[in-house]
Each structure stands twice: as structure tokens, then as C-alpha cells.
Amino acid sequence: MQQRIALITGGSRGLGKNAALKLASKGIDVIITYHTRRDEADALVHQLEQLGRRAAALQLDAGNVRSFATFAEQLKTVLQDKWQTGRIHHLVNNAGMGIYGSFAETTEEQFDALMNVHLKGVFFLTQTLLPLIADGGRILNISSGLARFSFPGYAAYATMKGAVETLTRYLARELGPRGISVNVLAPGAIETDFGGGQTRDNPQVNAMIAANTAMGRAGLPDDIGDAIAALLTSDSNWITGQRIEASGGMML
Template sequence: MNMATKPNRIALITGGSRGLGRSSALSLAARGVDVIITYLSSPDEAAAVVKQIESMGRRAAALRLDVGTASTFADFASDVKKTLQNTWQRERLDYLVNNAGSGVYAPIADTTEQEFDLMINIHLKGTFFLTQKMLPLIEDGGRILNTSSGLTRFTFSGYAAYAAAKGGIEVLTRFMAKELGARNISVNAIAPGGTETDFGGGALRDNAELNKQFAGMTALGRNGLPDDIGGVVAALLSEGTGWINGQRIEASGGALL
């Protein structure tokens, strides 16, 4: 008896050209998922990720997106729809990973309104309205994974605006899970801890003293690497985790327990 071939799963990862997004894209590809990544200012880096995914036997594409400018999201959704049709002959994708972002480091007393608005626009407003525009392109039974931060649980001076925006993402995640349950779409938030990337100018990665200090606060005795987070993202989007819904999952190696 001929059995219908199940379509390959497709994930859209914002900010997938570097850092945690890149590791998430490669980890998903290693598990057999095709990937669309977005980039803001590094098309060459994005093209390299696409090439690496293709070398793994998967299909991939890269599209430009500024997650801080919601007025561009309708056009971006049209680009995604065209890419799905042209590359996969599909109308919808399976997974949306809202990963793209940036940070501001400033004490509350010194944070400008422009810096605060930037954090809200990129992280909270961007996640809200990009998801809104992508909903018609997500399969029923699909998954959405929003990116929060360990800084919503533990605190360090200088990250108030960033962490407040991420806290909003965690509340938004629960509301998304509630409202999208009728479509059997589960929604969760991943909260990375200290991870050695270029976040904050690469301070945790490049400052040996800071690296040692934060590692000493972590139960597993080291700081995270991008592949640690990519592996968790891939696991949370795997076949056996669909019953996890509306949750904040911290991936920090046990920081400040």
C-alpha cells in the first residue's frame, strides 16, 4: 500500500544569521527540519548559514527583516509566502521562532526614552505583530517559540529596559497559547541565561573576569554556548514536546539557583 509522504517540517527563525538564531537553525536542520532565516544587516552571513544547511541535505532560504519596524511585517509575510511557494511548493510553515533582538546596557537613571522604545519595539512589539502577520502562514498544530531571557528571573543592574521587554514576552506567550489553542498551536518561551555571544558587545564571551564570575554562579560551572541554546530550541520543537504549552523554559545551566 502506498503511503502519503509527510511534508517536511519548515521553521522560520528570526535573526538566524548569527548567534543563538544560527545555532538554532543548524540544530533544527540536523534534526531534519528545513529553515527560513532572517537577517538585518549581514546578507553574507545569512547566505553562509543557508549554504551550511543545504550541505546537511536540507532546504533553506534567507530573507531580510527588521523586527523593530512593525510597518514592514505585512510585506515580509508576503515574501515568506512567496518563498514557501517557490522553494517548497507549500502554503504554510510549521514553526515560528521569534529570536531576533538586541540589548541596551544602561542604569535606569541613564536610560533614554529612545533606548527604552527600541527594546519594546524590537522585543515585545516585534514579537506581537510579527506573530500576528505570520498566523495565516502557520500550520494548525504548529509551534511558536518566543525568546525571553534569564534576566526576567534574576537581576543585574543595567538591563532594566531589556528585561522589562522580555518580561512582556513571557506574559504575551501565555496569551498566545490561550488564544491559539483552538488551532492546536502550542506557544512557549525559552529564557537563555548567560551565553557566550556578541550580546552586550560580547562582554561575557570576551571578558575573562566576568566570564569566570558568572560561571561561578551557575550550577553546571560554566556559561552557555550558542549550541547549548540551539539544542534546547530543537528539542522544544521536536515531535514529543507538543504538550508543553504556555510555559517559560529557562536554559541557563542552573544560574543563580
């Protein structure tokens, strides 16, 4: 049986890094992308190799559609050189960035920056990589609980995530004949540096989130890494076109 390989965009840090480590612990080889911090990416590749997995890191600007064809060629080369294959089995569209701002103050430049990474980038990178995704593979798009519940300051960000959730259903419908399942995972508030680290570093914000979450605490990176690994490594290929929220029951 061919070794399974996952590609995680934005995988050098945060939730992507956690997901890479979780997948490696379950026997999946991993290719991560990074934007600017090659040192972080190389360090993670070393960690993954220490776990006994093969791994690689490729630079990618997830908001620059014109770079995707070149990226695909680089991916083909890495796959052939390191794995002697031309296919990946899992694509995790995780790369992202946050811009906080009220609806009234959000600029067109901020809107476009979010759209290029979170929506246009996801759409066209997935399109570009379709020939490299094995039949029977899985695509997992990362959304946000903010596409369901609302907090002031995230109107533009949540708009992009809502669009990705719609895109996920269309991808599931169109890729179903190839046996490719496509789902969307929506994390709740997680203790990372997202949004300036408010959930992690601000005790008042953390307490507010815990009080509004069924599980009684804010989320941790492990919670999302475990969810990603479960969706990609379990016998769940019959689940497709679905939005799965990993928020501990936030804002129910």
C-alpha cells in the first residue's frame, strides 16, 4: 500500500504545525508550506523526521494565485524525489491570517488581503492541485466558528470563511465521482496567537469564552490537531460536504 502523504498549507506554525505533528504520529507523511519563516518550517520538518516520518517544506504565498502553477511543479519534484510518487492523499487548506476591524472601518485593502488568502487562494490552489490528489483522497478546508456565531471586528474574516463553507459543498459534489471527500472544519476560539493572542493571553477574554463554551474552557491547539487527524485517518470517507465545528460547544 502506498504511503499516505498530507499537504498542509500554513503548516509551519500554529494549528497547521499541530496538525502536522498529530498526522505524523498516526503514520502520515507530511509536506508543509510556509510563507516567510523558513527556519520554523525546517525545524518542524526535523521534528517530523524524528517521529520516523518523511517530510518536506515548500514556500507558498497562499494569496498569490499566479504563483500556484510554479508551486505545483515544485510539489511534483518533491513528491518524485522523496516519495517516488506523483500524488498526495490529503490536502488541508489551513493557511490564513487575521485582520481585526469593525465593519465600518474595514478598508478595501484589508478585505482584498483576506479574500486572496482565505477564499480566492483556497479556490484556485485546490483547483491547481486537483491532478495531484489521489482518487479516494480527502480535502479538508479550515473555516471558523465565526462563520456561525458573531463577534464584532471579524465581519470580513468571517465572510470569507462562510464562502469557503459553501465552496466545500460544491467541491464535495463535483469531486465525489473520484471518491474524494471534502469537508470543512470550523475551530472555535483557540489559545494561539490569532487575533493578537487575545484568547491565549487576555484572562478576561479567556474567561468569557470559557463561560460561553459547553466544555467550560477555551480550545487548545491539540483539540484542533486531533480533530484534523481524526478526519483524515479514520474510516470516515463516507462523510463529505459537511461542516464540522470543533469549538467545545461554543455559543450553543
